[in-house]
Amino acid sequence: MKETIQQKVGKRIQEIRIQKNISQQDLASKCNFEKSNMSRLEKGNANATLSTLEKVCDALQIDFTELF
DSSP states (O other), rough: OOOOHHHHHHHHHHHHHHHHTOHHHHHHHHHOOHHHHHHHHHOOOOOHHHHHHHHHHHTTTTGGGGGO
């Protein structure tokens, strides 16, 4: 089964978060999200808006293009 764009972006968020040694809870807090929402985002079960992705990028201190 082909991986969706949501799953690819979610995996990338998770990879970067782990590289930066940030817990899922801490990232969710920095983005003002519930941990469950961050979990769904990382699993690709949420169709994130551009503003949501912008918050995640700001919290991870990365450029938007690093998600793709």
